[in-house]
Amino acid sequence: MDFDPYQSHWREQMPPMTLLETCWQMKSPRGRVLTCGVFRTIAGLEVRCGYGEDDLIRSQYAFEIGTARAVAADWKAAAVLKGFHE
16 A cells, blocks of 8 residues: 555644633734734644734744743734834
8 A cells, every 4th residue: 555645634633723812912003913822732832923813923832831921922022112002
């Protein structure tokens, strides 16, 4: 039997990401809402920041919730410096 990587169904068996908490939401200088949250994924915790589900700007894995919150706080400070506001 030959292995065909395009016939693999592993993606269908992966559990979805689960939002654990929304860390912050800010408006861009153009008025778009940027959201940052901590998600549980199959690989662990992930901090995700974007304008929507399909418009991811940045993500980073974290080992624990405290580290994830610190990453989110750093990203918020960087967004403020770029003109974002609550």
